[in-house]
Amino acid sequence: xxxxxxxxxxxxxxxxxxxxxxxxxxxxxxxxxxxxxxxxxxxxxxxxxxxxxxxxxxxxxxxxxxxxxxxxxxxxxxxxxxxxxxxxxxxxxxxxxxxxxxxxxxxxxxxxxxxxxxxxxxxxxxxxxxxxxxxxxxxxxxxxxxxxxxxxxxxxxxxxxxxxxxxxxxxxxxxxxxxx
Numbered sequence: 001x002x003x004x005x006x007x008x009x010x011x012x013x014x015x016x017x018x019x020x021x022x023x024x025x026x027x028x029x030x031x032x033x034x035x036x037x038x039x040x041x042x043x044x045x046x047x048x049x050x051x052x053x054x055x056x057x058x059x060x061x062x063x064x065x066x067x068x069x070x071x072x073x074x075x076x077x078x079x080x081x082x083x084x085x086x087x088x089x090x091x092x093x094x095x096x097x098x099x100x101x102x103x104x105x106x107x108x109x110x111x112x113x114x115x116x117x118x119x120x121x122x123x124x125x126x127x128x129x130x131x132x133x134x135x136x137x138x139x140x141x142x143x144x145x146x147x148x149x150x151x152x153x154x155x156x157x158x159x160x161x162x163x164x165x166x167x168x169x170x171x172x173x174x175x176x177x178x179x180x
Contacts, residue, residue, distance in 0.1 A: 004178055006032035007069035011076040011087035011126075013041055018112040018148035019075040021156045022167075026073045026110065028157070029164075030171040036069070038062055038090075045092045059093040066094065067101035071108070071178040072135075073171075078113040078122035083129070091129055102133030106177035108170050110143035112151070118144030136177055141169050 008027055010020040020037075027035045042058055043049070055063075066072060076083045094101060109126055111119025123144065130137055143166055145151055151158055158164045 002070075002179060003033040004030075004070045004175070005034040005036065005068065006030050007036050007038060007065050007072045009038045009040065009072060009074045009087070009090070011040070011074070011084040011122075013086055017077070018145065018152065019077050021152050022110060022112045022143075022145055022148070022158075023073060023075040024156060025152075025158055025164075026075070026108070026167055026171055029168045030071075030073070030175060032070075036065055038065055040086050040090045042086075042090055042093055045089055045096075050096060055093075055097055060097060062090060063094045063097040063099070063101045066105065067099065069105070071106040071174050073108045073110070073174065074126065076109065076111045076119060076122045076126050078111060078115065078117075078119035081121045081125075083122045083126045087126070088129065091133075095133070100133070102130070102135045105135045106138070106174055106180075107135040108138045108174040110145070110167070110170065112145035112148035114148060116146045118146035118148070120144045138170065138173055138177065141166050141173075143167050143170055
């Protein structure tokens, strides 16, 4: 059996964000040998700063984590019908690093939001943001966790069997892609 490393990326910085909980639940269901949570608390991208100072160490660390992972799971909130600025900023920064850390990387995308669509629009936008990087982006099953603040128990596990089953299918597909 191959040892697998899963990198989790939450588009929310809040410690108890529902997207962070969904990402951790995905990792539990994926059951990697090693799970790493990315830190997106990065300085805002500015081309002048990049020219003057180069790539910040924390950005390079994120790019290295992406490159080294066997698979990546991203959970995005929906802010004003799109992904968070934090997540977009991280993608912009990583695109400036050497090499192509996302190329051919198995990636699963999901979303959690307060509204009844569960972040569907933010997830669609995020998928379009990832296309230029040419990952092996899974097309489904789609996980759009609606009313997300009411979907987890005190241990951070999903309470809905339907959401859990869908997330398990997505993680099974991600594992299969990582092993391919």
